[in-house]
Amino acid sequence: MAQYDVKFALNHMVCPRWTPQQLIEVAAEMGLGAVELRNDVGENSILDLESARAAGQRARELGIEVLSINALYPFNIWNEERAAKADELAQLVDAAGGRGLVLCPLVDADFSATSEEKRAGLEKSLTALDAILGRYSLQGFVEPLGFPISSLRTKAEAVAAIQSLGLEKRFGLVHDTFHHQGAGETALFAGQTGLVHISGVEDPALGFDDMLDPHRLLVGEHDRLDNVGQLSRLLVDGYEGYVSFEPFAEEVHALKDPVEALQQSMAFIRAGLTR
Structure with a gap:
């Protein structure tokens, strides 16, 4: 029987009504090791250096790692x-003692760039971000979005651009089970x-x-997204990082x-991974 040690983390989207400090405190109470902060959760967003420093201080006090601020859009x-x-977000991540910045691509049905233009734009952005993030020794977490109207749908496209620029040390992927x-x-x-x-999707009527x-x-x-299957394959293939809950449904919030x-x-995920 295979058994995997999953390192869970809490993205602030699990409960946007919590303050950043509450998110960090809940993670500590649950015995988790990390959180992701956000700049899009209303009054609890990290939008200035004061709130970033305060969150970082609480995280250090409780031994919680700040994985990221989510997100720069459209990167x-x-x-x-x-x-x-x-640069503003990089300063906030740095002030919070965070590891990196999540990077999300444009999602727009009216965006009509060719594949070549999209690739050129992606490489231009990665090159510029390498310099900005490098000033603060931060990572860039590139998150392809799987929507049909996304300008960067697949991880394969992101990896090809990162490798072509030799920027593997600066940029890594976000594997989002929903977008995958x-x-x-x-x-x-x-x-x-x-x-x-x-995150999971359960509505059987949705394509x-x-x-x-x-x-x-x-x-x-x-769950219809095969989260357990995706995680199992990632862990078998050697992934050792954090698995962060990111539900957007109002019923969860x-x-x-x-x-x-x-x-x-x-508990459900851990049980599935031990089968």
Whole structure:
């Protein structure tokens, strides 16, 4: 019987009504080792150096690692505005004592660039981000988004661009189980993966092309994304990093006891991985 040691983490999307300090405290109470902060959770977002430093201080006090701030969007459409935002977010990650910055690509049905133009834009962005992140010794976590209208759907595209620029030490992938399934990608790239995001979708009426963020739940027995299978393959292939819960569904955010629900999801995943 195979058995894997899964290192779970909490993305702030598990409960946006918590403050960053509460998120960190809950992670510590649950015996977890890390959290992901965000810049898109309303009043609890990390948007200034004061809030970043305060979160980082609480994390250090409790022995919790700050994995990332999520996210720079759209990272692959580079201009002066994006450069300024990237530097601002890098400063926030640095102030929080974080490891890196999550990078999400443009999702826009009206974006009509050719494959060659998309690749050129991606390489331009990665080159510029290498310099910005390098000033703070941070990692870039590239998260392909599997939606049909995404400008960067697959990890294979991201890996090809990163390797062509020789930037493997600066950039790693986010393997998001929702987006992996949505993109129809089979390759996992465990060795290039720096972070894993997990969430479940249960609605049997939804096609994979129709799944959106509001459908993303905690992972349970009716999960259609094969989270357990994806995690099993990643772990077999050598992934040793954190697996971070990232549910977007309002019904999860409204739970009276998110901790109990998270513990149940963790137990379900661990049980599945020992079969």
